[in-house]
Amino acid sequence: MPYGLLSVLLAAVSVIGSNSLVLSPISGSVALSFAGSDAADVMIAAACYGLGTAGSALTLAPRIDQVGAGKALFQAMGGLALALAAAAAAPTLWLLCLSQAAAGIAAGMALPAIYALTAQIAPKGRESEAMGLVITGWTVSLVLGVSLSALVAEFAHWRAVFAGLAGLAGVIAIVLQFGVSQDSPASGSFLRSTPLTALRVPGIGRALLVCASYMAAFYALYAYIGPHAKTALNQPVASIGLLSLAYGVGFGLAVPLDRIIDRRGPDRVAVAVFCLLASVYVAMSLTVWSMPVLIALCVLWGVANHLGLNLILGRLGRLDPRQGGSIMGLYSATSYLSLFFGTLAYRPLFDAFGFTACALVSALCVGLAILDSIRLRAAAPRVQGQ
Numbered sequence: 001m002p003y004g005l006l007s008v009l010l011a012a013v014s015v016i017g018s019n020s021l022v023l024s025p026i027s028g029s030v031a032l033s034f035a036g037s038d039a040a041d042v043m044i045a046a047a048c049y050g051l052g053t054a055g056s057a058l059t060l061a062p063r064i065d066q067v068g069a070g071k072a073l074f075q076a077m078g079g080l081a082l083a084l085a086a087a088a089a090a091p092t093l094w095l096l097c098l099s100q101a102a103a104g105i106a107a108g109m110a111l112p113a114i115y116a117l118t119a120q121i122a123p124k125g126r127e128s129e130a131m132g133l134v135i136t137g138w139t140v141s142l143v144l145g146v147s148l149s150a151l152v153a154e155f156a157h158w159r160a161v162f163a164g165l166a167g168l169a170g171v172i173a174i175v176l177q178f179g180v181s182q183d184s185p186a187s188g189s190f191l192r193s194t195p196l197t198a199l200r201v202p203g204i205g206r207a208l209l210v211c212a213s214y215m216a217a218f219y220a221l222y223a224y225i226g227p228h229a230k231t232a233l234n235q236p237v238a239s240i241g242l243l244s245l246a247y248g249v250g251f252g253l254a255v256p257l258d259r260i261i262d263r264r265g266p267d268r269v270a271v272a273v274f275c276l277l278a279s280v281y282v283a284m285s286l287t288v289w290s291m292p293v294l295i296a297l298c299v300l301w302g303v304a305n306h307l308g309l310n311l312i313l314g315r316l317g318r319l320d321p322r323q324g325g326s327i328m329g330l331y332s333a334t335s336y337l338s339l340f341f342g343t344l345a346y347r348p349l350f351d352a353f354g355f356t357a358c359a360l361v362s363a364l365c366v367g368l369a370i371l372d373s374i375r376l377r378a379a380a381p382r383v384q385g386q
Helices: 005-031 039-059 062-069 069-089 093-121 127-135 138-156 158-177 194-197 205-231 237-253 255-264 266-286 291-319 319-381
Strands: none
Touching: 005 039, 005 069, 005 093, 005 127, 005 138, 005 158, 005 237, 039 093, 039 237, 039 255, 039 319, 069 093, 069 127, 069 158, 069 194, 069 255, 093 127, 093 291, 093 319, 127 138, 127 255, 127 291, 138 237, 194 205, 194 319, 205 266, 205 291, 205 319, 237 266, 237 291, 237 319, 255 266, 255 291, 266 319, 291 319
16 A cells, blocks of 8 residues: 555645635634625635635546646646645735635645545555545544644734645645656547546446535535534534534544445445434434534544545546546536535525434435445446446
């Protein structure tokens, strides 16, 4: 197992994840630097980042299949370093928004390149273990990156947060330049891939539909668990932070379990994993008035979501390795659009019926993954990798 390179990819995910999550907790501090702005105005920059990521994942990710995942990732991380440096130096809010949009464009190519490169370098039979290690970068960004960034913004300055992230992205780009092959794909394996050609890959439609429902279930519920704890349970900010911490810890603890996917096969474990996740959502709906139980369930939520995400990424990666960049670009775009529309759709549900209803709807969304996994398991002897 190439742990050195996988650690670099983990670090890249951590930097990208930290930037995508950091604006919310430091938005008040950022607003103080721009006259006439408040925390809500600052969050426009986060929206610009999301739009940039989704657009880039659709338009630039196919470049990965043309120049190679290593070269594409080097270029994307270099671009991210420049964008974050611009964010650190932004003299006005609109320039901060512009720099975050540029960071999103870089991230939209970087994430698909990371996942495609992971699939390429993973030893045969240990693909899920390798992918599980890389996506643990989301745990690092959630548990460590955001927490440290909040402290830096409190005791130094918010600009130091983005300067630090820019420096890390630059270091990763340098390591990639000297530690990863920059060769383009061999002419025999070259394929002019686009989102349209990727959408014609057999099985991609069902896989993206499962991805969309799965991501909407997670992101929308995650968005409202904090407001529920604040308004319904009257919890202080410190206690609410324990929910995110518990989820991140659970996500990280699941890494050793990724080997089970490799040993038993994804089709054999997918039903159990998605049933576990749906059960966690149902349990959350039944225990909404107990903060300690919710914290405990968030640990289990992190474990189940780690395994489920690994299964989704692994399935997409097996569909057509020659179009790995375009396919992973479709995955990233689907994820970010699901975040946007899922959070929007859950708002009236949360206002009218509370967190209980949101958790039950998330369980129903995961039901689509369960049904599809049952179909895949039944078809496994006849169709592999679909």
